[in-house]
Amino acid sequence: MIKSDMAMTSMTALTGPDPAPSPHVVIVGGGFGGLEVARGLAGQRVRVTIVDRHNFHTFLPLLYQVATAMLEPAEVAYPIRTVFGKADNVRFRHGQVRHVDHERQVVVLGDDTEIAYDHLVIATGATAAFFGIPGASQHAIPLYSLADARRLRNRLLSSLEHADAVADTAPLGLNFVIVGGGPTGVETSGALSELIKTVIKRDGLRLDPTRVRIILVDMAPRLLTPFPEKASAYALKELERMGVEVEFGRSVVEVEEHAIRFADGERLRVAAVIWAAGVTATGTLATDVQADAGPGGRVRVSPSLQILDRPHEWAVGDAAAIPNPDGGYYPQLAPVAMQSGRHVAAQIVRQGEGKPPLPFKFHNKGIMATIGRHAAVATLPKGPTVKGTLGWIAWLGLHLWYLVGFRNKLRVMINWTWRYFDWPSGPRLIVADAETAD
Template identity: 40%
Template sequence: MPEGHHVVVVGGGFGGLQLVHDLKGAPVRVTLIDRRNHHLFQPLLYQVATTVLATSEIAWPIRQLYRDRPEVTTLLGEVKGVDTSTKTVALANGLVVSYDTLVLATGATHAYFGHDEWAPVAPGLKTLEDATTIRRRVLLAFEQAELEDDPARRDALLTFTVIGAGPTGVELAGIIAEMAHRTLPAEFRRIDTRRARIVLVEAGPRILPAFTEELSAYARRELERLGVEVRTGGPVTDCTAAGVMIGDEFVASRTLVWAAGVQASPAAEWLAIEADRAGRALVDEELTAPGHPDVFVIGDTASVKQADGTPVPGIAPAAKQQGAFVARMIRARLEGRPAPGAFRYRHQGSLATIGKRAAIIDFGRIKLKGALAWWIWGVAHIYFLIGTRSRFAVAWSWLWTHLSGQHSARLITQKEILREEASRLQG
């Protein structure tokens, strides 16, 4: 068996880490490249953005995860291209890394549907930096409203618009509403935070379109019970620092959050292969790039068809399953065994939470909603966190929030940025 086989993994997300984990004990050297030094538990990122959790509770240094794996080398760097003829990966700092097997798990970022100029005023939520930006903007909006004497400007500061009503948008809108209506009222004197307006905008006919109509309708009722104004059937046509255009209607809103779409990394461009509309590389049933059997593409970077012809969803369980599959493929090749066959995605259910005491779960035949679904959602997320410390920290933060109604991560930091944000909010 080839002892020196070099596997290069680009991306330390769910798929990349599952792959490296499952290669433990295989006769390979592994180089894991990521442009950030941490693995991020993205399903709970919105709770950092809305002050429920601290950044350290959902992110872990990648080097720390593999400190006891001498065959794993971690590189902090940004990939600029792949040369399949020389089997090399080029980094932005000039370093060139050769590979025997390459796995691209580079994820996705926000998609503004041709309006990238909206990004500065309507940040998306994919990284810790995004989360802390949104958290700072939400908290500063309340602080600036406390200082504002003009009623119209104060109303604009107290209007929060979330664009896109998938799970992330619904979860963001629900917690912002709870914070405004239940957590903050006793802490401000010149404003009533309960007058805050939280607007959730969805271009389609209903929120959470991946769920059944019954669960979607329940989620909408719960959001409206929390005080969220749900707007469906009308696309956003413009985003500015002053507000948002929903169809032909302008809504004055100084805090916008984008949760409406994603765009894959440029992996398909690096490999010069076909991609779908979202930029995801079209791969074969073994998750390899067409014409490049030694290159795998997984996670949000890949477009993979299920047996019924529908695409595998871009969620964490799918990426983990793909990472595990590729690890089996690599082991089979190295040991001269037949390949494990085509990748088959096993859907384990869809979950979304609405505020801190309600959720919806779709396990196929079993569908749940309400408080029981919320508890199951919480247990499932805690289970998939890395390490006992993180599980305990998140469980304690949730318990504290549940019992006291207070959020534990409400610090506004970065003084230089604060000046810029305050200036933006003041118009």
């Protein structure tokens, strides 16, 4: 075990010898926020250790393309060690933090290893919010990890193969229900529609397309509620053109293994329930860090993103309840996570220089969502809403820009280009261990 009575310890076992003592920054989580903190501290006079139970960073916005057989898992993931291969002061520790001892300033890993810190950054992200709905966490499939995406891809392709196998004796109707009309729900619905049409046409499945229903349900009165109404209307029109049934004002009361129940009493048999109804930090390390958690289990922070009453502990991204000067809190979105990560890195450097931390300012650069090929919406702050092909091209370019790793950028660009001219191609593989992968 690695223990220290003082936070300013050498940490030789994890980080190697240091020529001079320097503050140790422990970042818990290798998502968007955590990576930006580490990037901002690379080359600074601090030692950085990133702790994550996965040794790779996952580009969450493209998980739905893995689930719908458009991309391979390796194309949206990148080794964390490789990201910081040239940063001598940044190290990665594979493991899961189960507890934070604030008095001693150490994090405790699952194997009881203790890592001392001078600064702690909570960047643990969020998980799917099931709102206590019976059966939802057991039977619905969210999209917040590579394992989720592989599991959903398995379920979708297996359902189609089973329907083909019994086509002569007991023709099946397949119902796929997506819960949640935000960007994830909209993008997954559109991609699923294109996948099913591709599989039936290209792979010769004996399945009547009219017997396959894709149903997107949401309690809200419109899709993409953070977007302007005209963007929501465009998304609805495009999804309906693609054969997706969109139902507003519907709430789910139970999810069974092969069925879903709605508040109005309807029980519908389903091949899969895809959960895109929101996220929560409840159940993550955030709840261990602070007893009086903020909305959605998030860590309450000051305007400078310091955890309340702990000037050397910080929280970023989805794990943090970041106060918005205009009221409420900033949304749990990748741009907020990235900008908050950069901000915390800068404030840690400022503290090392004896300067007070500055408040976080989020610069809204717009939001976007894709519905299908040549169909996307992009809304700029105080600007126009771009729709159709132009919005789709903007969406492609932005996601390529933020994808981690040149290799992944190149592979995804090549695959998108190839599939643009040969749409049916794609990794339609049923992987046996995907249902149980972590």
